[in-house]
Amino acid sequence: xxxxLLTNAQLRKTLATVRSLGQKGVVVTVAEETRMNxxxxxxxxxxxxxxxxxxxxxxxxYQWLVNILKTGKYEVLFPMDDDIMKVxxxxxxxxxxxxxxxxxxxxxxxxxxxxxxxxxxxxxxLVDCPKTYFPKDIxxxxxxxxDINFPVVIKPRMSSGSRGIRLVERKxxxxxxxxxxxxxxxxxxxxxxxxxxxxYDVCLLxxxxxxxxxxxxxxxxxxxxxxxxPSTIQESVWVPELIDKAMKLMRNLQWYGVVELEFMxxxxxxKFKLLEINPRFWNSLYMALIAGVDFPWILYKLAKGNEVEExxxxxxxxxxxxxxxxxxxxxxxxxxxxxxxxxxxxxxxxNTYDDIISxxxxxxxxxxxxxxxxxxxxxxxxxxxFKR
Numbered sequence: 001x002x003x004x005l006l007t008n009a010q011l012r013k014t015l016a017t018v019r020s021l022g023q024k025g026v027v028v029t030v031a032e033e034t035r036m037n038x039x040x041x042x043x044x045x046x047x048x049x050x051x052x053x054x055x056x057x058x059x060x061x062y063q064w065l066v067n068i069l070k071t072g073k074y075e076v077l078f079p080m081d082d083d084i085m086k087v088x089x090x091x092x093x094x095x096x097x098x099x100x101x102x103x104x105x106x107x108x109x110x111x112x113x114x115x116x117x118x119x120x121x122x123x124x125x126l127v128d129c130p131k132t133y134f135p136k137d138i139x140x141x142x143x144x145x146x147d148i149n150f151p152v153v154i155k156p157r158m159s160s161g162s163r164g165i166r167l168v169e170r171k172x173x174x175x176x177x178x179x180x181x182x183x184x185x186x187x188x189x190x191x192x193x194x195x196x197x198x199x200y201d202v203c204l205l206x207x208x209x210x211x212x213x214x215x216x217x218x219x220x221x222x223x224x225x226x227x228x229x230p231s232t233i234q235e236s237v238w239v240p241e242l243i244d245k246a247m248k249l250m251r252n253l254q255w256y257g258v259v260e261l262e263f264m265x266x267x268x269x270x271k272f273k274l275l276e277i278n279p280r281f282w283n284s285l286y287m288a289l290i291a292g293v294d295f296p297w298i299l300y301k302l303a304k305g306n307e308v309e310e311x312x313x314x315x316x317x318x319x320x321x322x323x324x325x326x327x328x329x330x331x332x333x334x335x336x337x338x339x340x341x342x343x344x345x346x347x348x349x350x351n352t353y354d355d356i357i358s359x360x361x362x363x364x365x366x367x368x369x370x371x372x373x374x375x376x377x378x379x380x381x382x383x384x385x386f387k388r
Contacts, residue, residue, distance in 0.1 A: 005078070011039075012285075013080060020295075028046055034050065041364045058087050078296070121253070205257065235317065319352040323357060
């Protein structure tokens with residue numbers, strides 16, 4: 001059937017991809033900075049490897065990829081998260097000679113990664129987004145304050161999982177908050193705060209000709225951190241308007257591969273507004289799989305040069321949870337935890353499935369527990385999880 005190398009084995013989206021491809025006979029190898037990870041323990045994973053840190057040692061990681069791919073054992077490489085995507089994009093000319101890697105064009109990727117350029121793309125594509133300011137001169141922040149209606153959100157151009165986002169409710173706090181953010185994330189953008197409306201994710205997949213081959217929409221039900229964090233439970237929904245909006249924007253990018261666009265419903269005017277573009281697999285990937293849109297399998301077939309039919313229908317009303325650790329954290333820190341819908345630990349009785357815990361593939365749960373012990377004394381990892 002073929003072989004694939006998946007990076008970022010610690011993440012639940014990688015586990016979903018392992019299960020998707022492994023069930024179909026693909027020889028799956030995963031790689032991570034440690035062997036203690038959920039994906040390596042799946043019965044659908046054939047091999048696991050350890051690689052250097054892409055964040056701390058990107059050149060060593062690149063050389064590791066070259067050496068591994070030169071063995072000829074892997075027909076396809078899926079860079080599963082931002083750190084490896086960055087290395088793959090920067091060295092695509094060399095790496096694409098060694099195996100098939102479904103990567104979007106470099107310039108399109110850079111636009112999608114940059115929240116400022118994404119907002120500009122939305123504006124130019126006539127796709128609704130929160131009113132956005134693009135500070136380019138720190139000395140003019142005092143002038144900018146006069147033009148802004150508060151509250152606003154300071155948003156890093158390059159970050160993921162709500163990290164670095166800061167809500168500013170008072171005009172008096174804006175300059176100090178902005179300068180603090182600027183020290184870590186140069187020249188963040190400023191957007192009007194449109195509240196905590198319902199958030200939706202539009203998940204798309206394009207072939208090499210930028211033709212749409214798969215689409216899916218999910219509604220985010222719960223989050224951690226509670227206000228602006230990643231979702232801990234999602235529900236499959238049918239919102240054609242959102243797919244139309246996403247396609248209107250993506251037509252201006254020559255895209256290949258997967259992409260997720262996040263929208264929020266602005267309750268003040270009833271419009272869906274673009275929040276950001278994620279130019280790679282999203283962590284809640286398993287939600288789409290159980291609903292019937294098998295993004296990893298479709299992308300794998302495209303990477304192998306096969307023709308595929310478009311998948312645009314799926315089951316709605318299904319839910320997917322991330323109990324370990326997302327929904328546990330939501331439950332612990334949510335003061336209104338009693339009326340949760342679906343309830344905590346809902347289970348299949350409430351059409352809810354978990355993206356790690358599985359009776360048919362139980363060992364990834366052990367892999368998650370071992371990973372927790374592995375990082376027990378890693379202060380930077382806990383800051384990564386809890387500090388946004």
